[in-house]
Amino acid sequence: KQEVTQIPAALSVPEGENLVLNCSFTDSAIYNLQWFRQDPGKGLTSLLLIQSSQREQTSGRLNASLDKSSGRSTLYIAASQPGDSATYLCAGRGGGGTSYGKLTFGQGTILTVHP
Amino acid sequence: NAGVTQTPKFRVLKTGQSMTLLCAQDMNHEYMYWYRQDPGMGLRLIHYSVGEGTTAKGEVPDGYNVSRLKKQNFLLGLESAAPSQTSVYFCASSYSPQLPLHFGNGTRLTVT
Numbered sequence: 001k002q003e004v005t006q007i008p009a010a011l012s013v014p015e016g017e018n019l020v021l022n023c024s025f026t027d028s029a030i031y032n033l034q035w036f037r038q039d040p041g042k043g044l045t046s047l048l049l050i051q052s053s054q055r056e057q058t059s060g061r062l063n064a065s066l067d068k069s070s071g072r073s074t075l076y077i078a079a080s081q082p083g084d085s086a087t088y089l090c091a092g093r094g095g096g097g098t099s100y101g102k103l104t105f106g107q108g109t110i111l112t113v114h115p
Numbered sequence: 116n117a118g119v120t121q122t123p124k125f126r127v128l129k130t131g132q133s134m135t136l137l138c139a140q141d142m143n144h145e146y147m148y149w150y151r152q153d154p155g156m157g158l159r160l161i162h163y164s165v166g167e168g169t170t171a172k173g174e175v176p177d178g179y180n181v182s183r184l185k186k187q188n189f190l191l192g193l194e195s196a197a198p199s200q201t202s203v204y205f206c207a208s209s210y211s212p213q214l215p216l217h218f219g220n221g222t223r224l225t226v227t
Contacts, residue, residue: 031212031213032212032213034215034216036216036218041221042220042221043119043205043218043219043220043221044205044207044216044218045218046215046216046217046218049214049215051213089157089158091158091216093212094212101146101163101165101171101212102160102163102173103148103160103216105150105157105158105159106157107155107157108157
């Protein structure tokens with residue numbers, strides 16, 4: 001069974017700081033890995049998707065990396081802003097004997113960026 | 116561009132009542148999913164579909180049924196609601212496994 005873990009569970013940083021969110025998965029046979037953002041009371045918004053053949057993806061101030069051999073992915077946020085405050089979730093598709101149609105989610109990291 | 120639309124947004128049920136949650140997507144996506152999100156448990160997959168007319172069980176399928184009669188719609192049914200089904204339910208869809216997953220805004224269900 002695929003298991004996805006996110007560390008830390010919560011993070012509070014001052015505005016302007018660069019930060020890293022971590023995601024680990026137990027089975028490296030994932031098809032791809034996706035990072036999401038969730039605002040309170042809302043659905044999830046896709047941020048970045050990394051295919052198993054890729055090492056990283058970038059979008060604006062966000063950079064996500066994937067290391068299948070170590071079972072890890074990181075989300076790097078540069079020059080954080082109060083508007084970045086949200087819960088960030090990672091999800092691996094496939095692996096652990098599951099079909100590539102299924103995603104396994106981590107519990108999320110609650111990020112607070114204070115002015 | 117509507118994306119993924121869930122109805123209703125909120126619902127309160129009494130134990131034993133039934134209801135259907137509707138998910139509609141206008142992006143011609145093949146894959147559709149129902150998740151529930153609970154504090155401390157994260158997002159757990161209930162059922163999913165890889166195309167019109169297909170359904171498959173996820174991680175926590177007991178007490179739920181689904182149907183995908185039309186490609187754009189994925190229905191989640193609760194035949195006899197229980198307090199343990201109090202949760203926020205999310206529908207999601209994607210065109211293929213290689214492409215990002217799109218989520219609806221959720222349905223908050225309370226069973227008393």
